[in-house]
Amino acid sequence: MYVWIWRHLPGPTAVRIAESLVLFLLVVALLFFVVFPWLEPYLPFDRAGV
Amino acid sequence: MSHTQIAEVPPTRKRTGGDTVRTVVRGVGQLLMTLGIVVLLFVVYEVYVTDLFGQQKQAEATTEVDQVWASSDVSATRTVVVDNPDQLVTDPRQRTPTYQPLTGEGFAKLYIPAFGADYVFTIVEGTDPDDLYIGPGHYSNTQLPGQEGNFAVAGHRVSKGSPFNDLGLLASCDAVVVETQDDWFVYRVLPMAEEVANWASTPRAHCDSVGVQTGSYDSVFGREITVPSDYAQVLPVPHTASADVPAGAQRLITLTTCHPQFSDAERMIIHGVLAKSYSKSAGFLPPELGES
Numbered sequence: 001m002y003v004w005i006w007r008h009l010p011g012p013t014a015v016r017i018a019e020s021l022v023l024f025l026l027v028v029a030l031l032f033f034v035v036f037p038w039l040e041p042y043l044p045f046d047r048a049g050v
Numbered sequence: 051m052s053h054t055q056i057a058e059v060p061p062t063r064k065r066t067g068g069d070t071v072r073t074v075v076r077g078v079g080q081l082l083m084t085l086g087i088v089v090l091l092f093v094v095y096e097v098y099v100t101d102l103f104g105q106q107k108q109a110e111a112t113t114e115v116d117q118v119w120a121s122s123d124v125s126a127t128r129t130v131v132v133d134n135p136d137q138l139v140t141d142p143r144q145r146t147p148t149y150q151p152l153t154g155e156g157f158a159k160l161y162i163p164a165f166g167a168d169y170v171f172t173i174v175e176g177t178d179p180d181d182l183y184i185g186p187g188h189y190s191n192t193q194l195p196g197q198e199g200n201f202a203v204a205g206h207r208v209s210k211g212s213p214f215n216d217l218g219l220l221a222s223c224d225a226v227v228v229e230t231q232d233d234w235f236v237y238r239v240l241p242m243a244e245e246v247a248n249w250a251s252t253p254r255a256h257c258d259s260v261g262v263q264t265g266s267y268d269s270v271f272g273r274e275i276t277v278p279s280d281y282a283q284v285l286p287v288p289h290t291a292s293a294d295v296p297a298g299a300q301r302l303i304t305l306t307t308c309h310p311q312f313s314d315a316e317r318m319i320i321h322g323v324l325a326k327s328y329s330k331s332a333g334f335l336p337p338e339l340g341e342s
Binding site: 001002003028031032036039040041044045046047048049050 | 081204306307314315
């Protein structure tokens with residue numbers, strides 16, 4: 001998967017590294033703002049009420 | 051680099067069985083590593099990121115309640131010089147709430163001086179996940195601050211601003227101060243179960259209005275660990291399965307949060323009793339806020 005992504009990123013190595021970083025941050029943002037908020041109510045970590 | 055070498059493999063070369071196995075094994079390995087990183091990111095999210103979001107929501111709720119209070123006639127007209135806090139002491143029986151809490155909006159502030167002078171949270175109405183993300187939430191079916199019965203509040207222990215992370219550190223007689231539009235209500239934590247036996251014989255600071263509970267309250271202690279389904283903790287008389295406030299009921303506060311830390315298998319419950327109340331006045335802060 002990662003090899004495939006690396007091969008398909010355009011530009012020289014330095015640019016590809018920057019692009020990888022941006023991709024990684026995009027994924028993190030997707031997790032933090034969309035996936036985790038959706039997932040959280042199903043997990044037994046912080047329900048505080050009785 | 052190995053990646054570029056792969057790219058330069060002559061296209062004439064045929065894929066062998068070994069290549070397929072290698073691809074599959076590498077794919078599985080990368081998938082497992084990715085999942086591991088996602089799980090770690092979830093921990094970061096839960097413990098740190100939701101704290102940031104929660105603090106933001108809490109700040110907005112605080113600004114709103116400050117505006118409401120600033121515009122309420124009562125606090126604006128009652129500007130008196132206070133030499134002695136006793137001048138403002140009120141009889142809670144004669145104080146009726148003049149506000150109407152709205153779900154998801156702040157209507158009171160919670161101070162716990164034992165956690166530091168900067169410990170203050172705006173309490174919102176309601177205990178749904180959206181409400182508790184903003185700050186400690188009032189169980190809508192329970193009484194309001196200062197009233198007979200039980201003013202019950204839930205709060206997150208870890209995540210979403212973590213308002214109730216330190217409830218385990220509260221000791222008996224510690225002050226839990228609630229500010230509403232017109233009043234200050236000073237509650238004090240009830241005796242702990244293990245202190246009841248020698249309560250009377252041990253001198254304690256700030257304990258004048260706190261005593262060992264008797265009658266229908268005899269199983270109510272300062273701190274209790276219970277199961278998540280124990281709703282009776284927030285009823286007017288805790289542990290008594292009735293939503294009616296009996297005549298002569300005490301004025302209690304109940305704080306609930308998850309237990310143990312980082313889990314919600316159980317609930318930690320703090321019970322306190324109203325010790326004193328003051329009417330609000332510009333520039334006046336209850337002396338109890340200075341306790342540490």
